[in-house]
Amino acid sequence: MTDWPAALVAELAARRCVLVVGSGLSATSTNATGLCPPTWSGLIKALATAASTPEAKHRLDELIDAGNYPGAAEELRACADRQSLALEFRRLLLDPKFEPSQAHRDLMSIDQNVVISLNYDKIYDNLCVSLAGDDYMVISNNDAAAFARAIRGPARIILKMHGSVDDADSAVFSSSDYHSLRSAREQLFKVLNALFLTRTVLFIGCGFNGDPDVEYILTESGLAVKDGFPHYALIPDTKEDTTAFEAARTKGLNISYIKYPAPLLATGGRDHSAFAQMLADLKNSVLSQREVDV
Structure with missing residues (x-):
């Protein structure tokens, strides 16, 4: 090493x-259950559920599938519902109680x-x-x-x-x-x-x-x-x-x-x-x- x-x-x-x-x-x-926090790319994937419309979710999925996480993040910021985004952040990063x-x-x-x-x-x-x-x-x-x-x-x-x-x-x-x-x-x-x-x-x-x-x-x-x-x-x-x-x-x-x-x-x-x-x-x-x- x-x-x-x-x-x-x-x-x-x-x-x-x-x-x-x-x-x-x-x-x-x-x-406590062995779950790990998401990486940045994993976080973007998970936050895609906060898209406000099916069309926006489809665009996000296409960007993510292409590996364009910066583009997906930009689309997410433009289309995601603020309250849903806040709830997803908490669900993914705070509620699991990572040690x-x-x-x-x-x-x-x-x-x-x-x-x-x-x-x-x-x-x-x-x-x-x-x-x-x-x-x-x-x-x-x-x-x-x-x-x-x-x-x-x-x-x-x-x-x-x-x-x-x-x-x-x-x-x-x-x-x-x-x-x-x-x-x-x-x-x-x-x-x-x-x-x-x-x-x-x-x-x-x-x-x-x-x-x-x-x-x-x-x-x-x-x-x-x-x-x-x-x-x-x-x-x-x-x-x-x-x-x-x-x-x-x-x-x-x-x-x-x-x-x-x-x-x-x-x-x-x-x-x-x-x-x-x-x-x-x-x-x-x-x-x-x-x-x-x-």
Whole structure:
């Protein structure tokens, strides 16, 4: 399995990193019945039931069948009934009562001052608040002033970049949502630009294969600093994804990819169990480095 770069471990040990976490982290959770949260594409599929008309549902199904999840998300935002969408968000992400996994706990132990969550669920947020209380602040994507103030304070910050399950109207998942967020939250992105230009960023559980949340945050937040030290992303080592990852690199995003094995399963899909092991290894390396640095 791939080793973690010493430079990244040193930055994490000194708490000089920003963590960006996506649905791959949430996918390590289960509830009492063994159900896992949906990935972003799985969420779009499930939310298609909120379409307001049979015609809209048919259009959504065609987009999903073609693998055009960004297009399906845009269609969903245009055609879905708001109340139905809110109820589906709750049914899919809140009602199952997902429990934090060991990967969530390891991430908390890595202990960085700023975590940007692209997830709508509250699994990581609730874990941190339940264990550390006022040491953590969970900040909405519509409260840029609070985010700017908190950056200078002592609390650990979890920024809900794409909204939260308990406020479906704040959820950002279509292209128009992203652009609206950018235009309406200029101050928020000024703070993010400063963070991404001055700190090392580690992406965990984020897709680089057309997932619009990651594409948006990379291209719109000033992450592409060609001559600076690299940022990092933990990604599955899959042949079909390599082209997309390398294409992202050629855009000048300055990301160093740390790959974990993700072999094909006989039932379809991939085995991502190595993801959690990689996070456990990173936690151990960071904590060991902190002992040396004391």
